[in-house]
Amino acid sequence: MKKLTLNEASNVIGGVGFQWKCKTTGWESGWHLTYGGAAKFAYAHEQKYSGHKTVVFPV
Structure with a gap:
């Protein structure tokens, strides 16, 4: 199984953190x-x- 880079992982799962608005x-x-x-x-x-x-969303 290929190990994903951080950039590839963020594209797959929609982000690696959260923000709120x-x-x-x-x-x-x-x-x-x-x-x-x-x-x-x-x-x-x-x-x-x-x-x-407010709303919290992945980034």
Whole structure:
């Protein structure tokens, strides 16, 4: 079985990390290694700014 390079793996699985985006303002976060890490900051953003909605996605 061929070992994939990091670039090849990211093309196959859709990324190697996560970001979150505020759907209210369009602001995008920096890169996060885990979904949980990105989700934690996205939730904190929603708590700080009432009415803002966020989404976490792979990159």
